[in-house]
Amino acid sequence: MLEVDGVSRRFGETTVLDDVTFDVVPGRMTGFVGANGAGKTTTMRIVMGVLAPSAGDVRWRGEPVTREHRRTFGYMPEERGLYPKSPVAEQLVYFGRLHGMTSSAASSRVHELLERLSLSDRRGDRLDTLSLGNQQRVQIAAALVHAPVALVLDEPFSGLDPLAVDTMAELLREQLRLGVPVLFSSHQLDLVERICDDLVILADGRVVASGDADDLRSSAGVLYRLVLGDGDDAGWLRGLPGLGVADVDGATAIVDVAEPGAEQALLAAALARGPVREFARVVPALSDVFREVVR
Amino acid sequence: MTGGTSTWRLVAAREMRVKMRDRTFLLSTAFMVLVLAASFGVSAFLANRTSTVEVAVAGSESASLVVAAAELAERDGGTELEAVEVASVAEAEDLLRATDVDLALLPAGDGWEVVADSEVDGGARDLLAEAVSAAMIAENARSAGTTSATVLNGADLTERLLDADAIDPGLRTAVGFVFALLFYITALTFGLSIAQSVIEEKQSRVVEILAAAIPLRGLLAGKVIGNSLLAIGQVALLSLVGLGGMAASGRTELLAVVGPAGLWFVLFFVLGFAALACLWAVAGSVATRQEELQATTMPVTTVVMTALFVGLFGSGQVLTVASFVPLVSSVAMPARVLAGDVPLWQSIASAGLVAVTAVVLVRIGARLYEGSLLRTDRRTGLVEALRGADSRSEA
Numbered sequence: 001m002l003e004v005d006g007v008s009r010r011f012g013e014t015t016v017l018d019d020v021t022f023d024v025v026p027g028r029m030t031g032f033v034g035a036n037g038a039g040k041t042t043t044m045r046i047v048m049g050v051l052a053p054s055a056g057d058v059r060w061r062g063e064p065v066t067r068e069h070r071r072t073f074g075y076m077p078e079e080r081g082l083y084p085k086s087p088v089a090e091q092l093v094y095f096g097r098l099h100g101m102t103s104s105a106a107s108s109r110v111h112e113l114l115e116r117l118s119l120s121d122r123r124g125d126r127l128d129t130l131s132l133g134n135q136q137r138v139q140i141a142a143a144l145v146h147a148p149v150a151l152v153l154d155e156p157f158s159g160l161d162p163l164a165v166d167t168m169a170e171l172l173r174e175q176l177r178l179g180v181p182v183l184f185s186s187h188q189l190d191l192v193e194r195i196c197d198d199l200v201i202l203a204d205g206r207v208v209a210s211g212d213a214d215d216l217r218s219s220a221g222v223l224y225r226l227v228l229g230d231g232d233d234a235g236w237l238r239g240l241p242g243l244g245v246a247d248v249d250g251a252t253a254i255v256d257v258a259e260p261g262a263e264q265a266l267l268a269a270a271l272a273r274g275p276v277r278e279f280a281r282v283v284p285a286l287s288d289v290f291r292e293v294v295r
Numbered sequence: 296m297t298g299g300t301s302t303w304r305l306v307a308a309r310e311m312r313v314k315m316r317d318r319t320f321l322l323s324t325a326f327m328v329l330v331l332a333a334s335f336g337v338s339a340f341l342a343n344r345t346s347t348v349e350v351a352v353a354g355s356e357s358a359s360l361v362v363a364a365a366e367l368a369e370r371d372g373g374t375e376l377e378a379v380e381v382a383s384v385a386e387a388e389d390l391l392r393a394t395d396v397d398l399a400l401l402p403a404g405d406g407w408e409v410v411a412d413s414e415v416d417g418g419a420r421d422l423l424a425e426a427v428s429a430a431m432i433a434e435n436a437r438s439a440g441t442t443s444a445t446v447l448n449g450a451d452l453t454e455r456l457l458d459a460d461a462i463d464p465g466l467r468t469a470v471g472f473v474f475a476l477l478f479y480i481t482a483l484t485f486g487l488s489i490a491q492s493v494i495e496e497k498q499s500r501v502v503e504i505l506a507a508a509i510p511l512r513g514l515l516a517g518k519v520i521g522n523s524l525l526a527i528g529q530v531a532l533l534s535l536v537g538l539g540g541m542a543a544s545g546r547t548e549l550l551a552v553v554g555p556a557g558l559w560f561v562l563f564f565v566l567g568f569a570a571l572a573c574l575w576a577v578a579g580s581v582a583t584r585q586e587e588l589q590a591t592t593m594p595v596t597t598v599v600m601t602a603l604f605v606g607l608f609g610s611g612q613v614l615t616v617a618s619f620v621p622l623v624s625s626v627a628m629p630a631r632v633l634a635g636d637v638p639l640w641q642s643i644a645s646a647g648l649v650a651v652t653a654v655v656l657v658r659i660g661a662r663l664y665e666g667s668l669l670r671t672d673r674r675t676g677l678v679e680a681l682r683g684a685d686s687r688s689e690a
Contacts, residue, residue, distance in 0.1 A: 048507040050669060067510065075507045081500035086313070097305050098508045142504065 001025055002047070002065075002150050002181050007056035009042055015205060016042050019056070022200045022210045024150070024181040029172065031192035031213070032185040033290060034202030040185040041078045043202070044154050047183070048075045060150070071099055074148030076156050078185075080139050082127050088138055089114065089123035092145050099146035106145065113141045116171070133164055140168060144175070151175060153184040157191055169195050193286040201293050209293040217284050222257040226270060227278035236273070240266055254282060302509045306517020307524070310492060314525055323484070324529060328536050335540030347375045348419040351387040351399035357407070361400055364419075364426035374418045398423075406431075470553055471630040473537075474560050475606035477530060478626050482568055482599050485526035486575040489518055490592050493579025493668070502668055511665045519572040519657075526568055530561065559642055560629035566646060567602075567625030570653035571595060573660025580668045602626045619645050621652035 002024040009017040017039045024030045034040050045051040047058050049070050058065045083091045089110050096106030114120045117137040122130060127138060136159055143151060151172070157165050172182055172195075186192050192199070199216055201209040209216055223246060228234055234253035238245050242262030246254040257263045270276050284292075314320050352358040358378045365376040379396050381387045387399040391412045399410040400423055407427050409420055433443045496502040505514055534557065541549045578592040605617045606626025617627035618637075624645045631637045 045503075048503075050503055050506045071508055073507070075504060077500060077503040077507075079500040079503070081496075081502065081504050083495070083501055084499055085495075094305070094309055095504065095508070098302065098505065 001061065002183065003059040003062075004043065004047065005056055005059060007043065007046055007053045007058065009039075009046060009051065010054045017046070017053075018205045020202070020205070020207055021056075022207055024183045025198065026179045026181045027176050028181065028197040029176055029195055030181070030183045030198040030200060031196035032183055032200050032202065033187065033189065033192055033286075034185075035294065036187070038202040039205040040202055041154055044075075044078075044152050044183070044185065047152050048073065050077075072146070072149045074143035074146070074151045074153075076139055076143045076151075076153040078154040080135070082135065082138060082142060084128040085126055087124050088119065088127055088130070091127065092138070092141055095142050096145040099148075101146055109145055109147065110141070113144060117141055117167070132159060133161060136160055137164070137167075140171065144171070148175075149180060151180055151182045151184070153182070155186060156184050157186055157188060165191065189285075189287045189290060199286075201290060203294045209289070213286070217286065217289055219289075221284070222260075222263075223282040223284060224255050224257060224263050224266070225278065225280050225282045226253045226255065226266065226276070227251055228253075228270060228273070229275035229277060232274055237266060237269070240269065251277075302513035303517035303520060306509075306514055307521030310518055310521030311525055313492075314488065314522070320484075320488075324532070327480075327529075327533060331533060331536050332540060335537075335544050338544065347377055348398060348416055349377050349379050349396040350419070350423070351381045351390050351396040352378045353381050353383060353387060353399075353401060357400045357402065360407070360423070360426050360430055363430060364422040367422050367425055368419075374416075374422065376419060376422060466549070467633050470556070471633050472607065474556070474629050474633075475603050475626045477533065478560075478564055478567070478606070479599060479603040481526050481530055481564070482571060482602075482625075483596065485522045485529075485568070486571055486595060486599070487588075487592065489522045489572060489575040490579035490582075490588055491585070492518055492522075493576050493664075494582050494585055494588060497580060497582075497668060498584055506669060511668060512661055515573065515576055515661055515664050518576060519569075523565075523568055523572055527561075527565060530564060534561070556629050556633040559632045562646060563625040563628055563649065566649040566653055567622050570622060570649060570656045571598065573657045573664065577660050577663040577667070580664045598622050606630050619648060621649045624649060 004020055004022050004024075007017055007020045008015065020039070020043055022030075032040050032043070042051065046053045047065075049065070049067060060069045063069075086094075089107075092110040092113070093103070093106045096109060097103060101109070110123075111120075114123050117140070119134060119137055119141075122134065127135060130138065140153075140156060143153065153172075156172075157168060160168060172184075175182060193213070196213050199210060199213045200207060201216075226234065226237070228251040230251065232251050234248050234251055237243065237253060237255065238248075240262070242257070242259030243266060244256035244258055246256050248254075255263070255266065267276070267279055270279070350361045350364075352361050358380065361376055361378040365378075368374050368376050379390070381390060381399075384399075384401055387396070387401060387410065390396045391399055391410060394412065397411065397416060398419060401408055401410055407423075409415055409423055429443070432446055436443050436446045496505065502514075537553075538550065541547065541553070574595045575592065578595055579588065582588050582591045599622075602623045602625055605614070605623050609617050609627060609630075614627055614631060617623045618631050618641070620627070628637070628642060628645050632642060
């Protein structure tokens, strides 16, 4: 497990991170979300040792993380970094070797990765002759080349087309199955919602919510959506006990169930008034959760 | 897992691989080798060239004088004389005007005259004068009932040099010039290549991946060592071509001249380059884009230029002082050694000074490099870079 514990970072007088604490659990995909400037990149740079924290520490399997540990992590920085003028396979082998692989192990791993990423025919080409999407694939290969024990990926999906997103997600799931903890940041909340197991939401340098993604969404409240017959106005349900009305729009209402069971009384009352076209539990979208906690 | 110690080797190997593939680098190296080889070829050609001077002669007496002069010429080498028989003075002058012959040796009054169209070949004239003089002395001696040997008794003039090993000053200047230029070109080429390699990693942001994987010092060491090895390799290659050229063109006397100074040059070159190498890396790391390199490398470039000019134009007291100023001494000290008036302790002391400077500059350089490498937003100031070195823990 990768633990971030009480990490703070100040630049001069400005506090960029304030007591940030969360865990990245092996085999689980942890999505790291937050508005621009919330401190996601700074946190990841501290995890990777590119930046030192002003306070707090990062632990790997219970020990303070060292360079030797980090050498076994895979990292994709926010601003992509590869050698534009070097051949694709050659630089990947170089990264593998810098991470401690032997020359032959690095070569065969690079071969395999490029095959997976459908880049085998470009292995000898200079990086800057590749399209941006393909460069992005090489970038993920650079993070995976040394079979990392943990992955820290800053916006790994940005700039990818939907198909490439799927390939990338599949690659990452494969890593999860190997028991690798994956931390990735993204501002594409729909994407995060789709593939994350855990969530860490950062606002102004503080963790405002973290934990299991489903739990977080449920915690936003138990919502039900009720659609009455045509022409009916749902305004009457405002007076019902144990319910909060989140939204009413003509025959449609979204209610927040404060007391369990109140939704049954609501349904009975509605049926007593006339036809009910729809009655269903609404799971809030991540974006709703996000807006809620960040507000 | 390989240990942390080999990180610099991987980096150095990559630096060298990339450079060895760089067309500009390969072409410029090949060009320098060619120019050097050609310069030996040309000088060998000039040294071995024999010119034949054709001399028009009218009559057997002048013909035998030219033959005698030709024998003298054989003794000296370089110039050959050949007699061309003509019937008259007029014909000789015609041939001269038509440049079919170079000179004419004609009787004039009591003696002889050398005639040319517009210019007399000095070497040939001296030979002819010597032959004429010898023949006339012999003839006059015979008339006086004696021999040339008697007449010339006591007229020998021999040469004796107090310092037979002293180097021809022209040659000394030339070799000093070559040393200075070699230092300048190599230090600048490979120094800039270090700075460029640093800024390339910084500008392409690849440095963040590297920083997460390896200590920055390993990265710096690899760059400096890789490029230094290439620089030394290039100097060695050029030296070999130079030595080979001297041997091939039979100028082995040069070896004795250049040899000791050359060894000092290599030592001072290595020390001087090592001292500057980290500063080149700093010049790269404080910039954010290639375009800023010209400004950030200026201080280092200035040091190299100063070394060049002092080495080229310094003399006397100035050169002596310069030969103790670290970095400038890389050119000045070998120049003094060439002149041959440097006590050994002075060379050693100066080398020691550069070595100490190298250690200090490498340390400061490494700190500045670490402090500025990961700042990608704007150019880093020196104080900021020194402070920045603390912001990243070296686990």
